[in-house]
Amino acid sequence: MRPDEALEALRAAPCGAWALRVLSEHRNAWVVGGAVRDALLGRTPGEIDVVVEGDPEPVARALGEVVAFHERFCTFDVVAPDGSLVDVVMARDERYELPGALPEVRASGLEDDLLRRDFTINAVALDATGELAAAPAALDDLAAGRLRVLHAASFRDDPTRLWRLVRYAVRLGFAPEPATDRLAFEAVQRGALATVSGDRLGAELRLALGEPDPLAALHAAQNLGLVEGLTLDPRLVADALALLPPAPRAVRALLGGGPQPATAATRLAPTPVPPRRDLTLLGAVIPDGGWAEPWGFTAAERRILDRCAALAPIAPARPSAVVAALKGEPIEAVAVAGARGDAETAQRFVDVWRHVRLAIDGNDLIAAGLPEGPELGRRLAATLARRLDGELGDDRDAQMAAALDC
Template sequence: MAKRAHVYPQVSLVATDLVNAAVAWTRAPLAIGAALRLARKRDAVIVVADGRYVLREDLVRASRLGLDDLASTVIARDLPRVEPTASEVTVRRLLAQGAPLVVVRDRRGPPVGAVAPGTASPPAVPTAPRVARRLPADTQVLLASIGRCAAAQGAHAFLVGGMVRDLWRDAEVASTDLDIVVEGDGPAVARDLARALGGVVREHRRFLTASVQAPRVGRIDVATARSERYESRGALPRVMPAGIDADLRRRDFTINAMAVELHSGAFGLFDPLGGRADLARQRLRVLHPLSYVEDPTRLFRAARYATRFGLAPDAATARAQTLALRLAPYAALSGQRIVAELERILVEPHAAETLARLGRGGAFRLLDPRYRFTAATGRLVTELPGTLAWARQRGLGAEPVELGALALTADQPSAVASAALERLAFAGEPLARLRHALGEGRARLARLSAASAPSTRARLLRELAPVALAWLWLVGDGNARAALDWYLGLDRAPVSLSGDEVIALGVPRGPAVARVLTELRDGRLDGRITDRATEIEQVRRLLTKGG
């Protein structure tokens, strides 16, 4: 007779069984410093103050940035909450979607505790079919080569950045340059990769990064996986080698916190913070409440991504922006870093929309706390891309960021405009050029409109720098734009006589030569001088008059 199989009892875990983190609870509101002391005293990962959830890791960040006296609720998070009897599947699903913690709380009382993710990274999702379908064959071969190159050094390589993001969007993969993160020595892998590809490498030791430029493959940026520590608001961080999980958690937005491993051949995707889900929901989400305070330039990137990909910030991200702007100005944030972000925006197809988004959101208060984005500024920003296109077509060579700075500051009080230009690190001749354009541009337009003689119009425009000419186009009406087109279409050398020939006719060397040539040019423009013979006649007439 067959022996009956033994039946083992089935164990179903619920949320209470999974609690592995303590919660400190108080009804009273607490400042950040006091909340951090409470968290340390209770060995808690969450402090519940005034009914809001504040993570200990955020309290540590805030204290490091000198924000101990702020109300702790300004860095509160919207954490998922479950009943103590919720199933293990429910809790695990919330963690897999990117929640840093799941609060276990009975509706009638304080939190029981919290469930934190385990220390092990979640398994990677194989994406080889998607990679094969979406990426060119030569890119796939290159990625496999990078993986082997890293493995030869005992390191692991990961693809990150725009290409990973594009892989998970229903759009063409637009990124061509590769961003690689290495668990190991990134610059060493970059050197080996450059040798293998016949390229050159440039290292940036402070940031544990290197760039490889190789024939037929473009640019490959290679970085050591690292964590970051911000020690003052707006300053560049201190970086330390770390694993891929920590590297992804230091990034700006969840949609940029994904990585594809290159060492197994399966192209496994690591997405610990829910970037795929946010892309699907067209949601832009920072990784923590102090993201913009640590690095205010992320505000500019947020606007750029929102415009480019049609994303909307979630409520927590909007609150993070409000907090960052409340704490402005940022003495450690260099003007060059803001300029770099503006330059990236100005080459985007929808730059005007991005700048307007920044203006409406108050981001330009980073230039000066008194800055206000006005309707007039909005109109200038709308016209800016067309003006830049006109300047390029005319070969003016006007710097886009200089013209952008003029558009952003023209409708501000002069003191605010001047301070904003200085905040953007303009100095010396460039600053003087921009101030001059702002100070007398509209008056020059009025004189240009009143000028009847072509030579008068030319003199008004001849002395201007390229950015000043582009500025007149931006703020001018149809007549002003016609005058600019006329001027830029003129023959650059309408006078047939050279300086030496003028001297040979008796004009003394020095400034007199330039004055005579200018007179000849004006005569040509006005039609008083029509050929070489009348030029010579005019020179002799000027000499007779003592010119």
């Protein structure tokens, strides 16, 4: 695609027209990196990144609300008027004191900034007039579908670029050119990844899980040696993701019957946190014995992954038994266990059984004359089990009678 056509593609992207209008008033500012790459490839540009020769703050504030400033690299996170996130960075040169360490930076010009980037295909910039700047070989590599690092020490300096190599190869359908392929293999063999913190590697893993084809990205990563021990079963992954619940919805039709009162057994429990598709996918490929790598996961994320590995495959059983076995389990782990076992039973638990509630509670039993204490919980649990197993309907009086008769 010609630069003028790429400019129009950028203009049509979210926040693109606004960003280019602002940049037209700042001749030292350029759209850079992935959005320009995608526009030149005829793909829909993604998030807009801007590089500024000199002080980037005036450009950042002209683009929208500055929500974060990263002093070490003189970069700004900006929310544009349409809600899009724009990264505004100072054009810089970088020097790595140690392999895997964060770089030392100094202000520089656009040419140096392009040469510090991960691959030639991302070392491209376009200004508001349509002027295109590119590192050597960048445009040829874009046209040929090649991934090429900009210098021989690239993977040693920043081993997270190994993950980016995998992601771009899968997403774009590009192949590393021979020298880059050899450098990547040598970097892995020499232990380059050990020089990077788990948090940084975890961030790259999360980006891979967010790719359009995350399973292919994991497969490529495992082939290169970035991860190991994963069981990459496409059917299992697809089945697990299919079991995740959609946005909360009524389950009355599944339970049968007409309109229900707000206190009915079909009432949905609140679900403040949506299920994590990325952790479900990762949990589905972690073998049953678990996964030793920390990857900078939080304690909550680690628990989900641990339960994905440990939870036994779901087997057909009475609804009350299934609910008792799965109570308190992360929904991501339930999805994986369902994919490994009986998916129909898992689906009924996810869609219906876990939402069933009684029309009575402990206060009702106390009002009926029962004393406070653990016995109330036992009676309610027994009544709920009968409700789940179809022995009781939604009638409040019938549930009270059953609870009092336990």
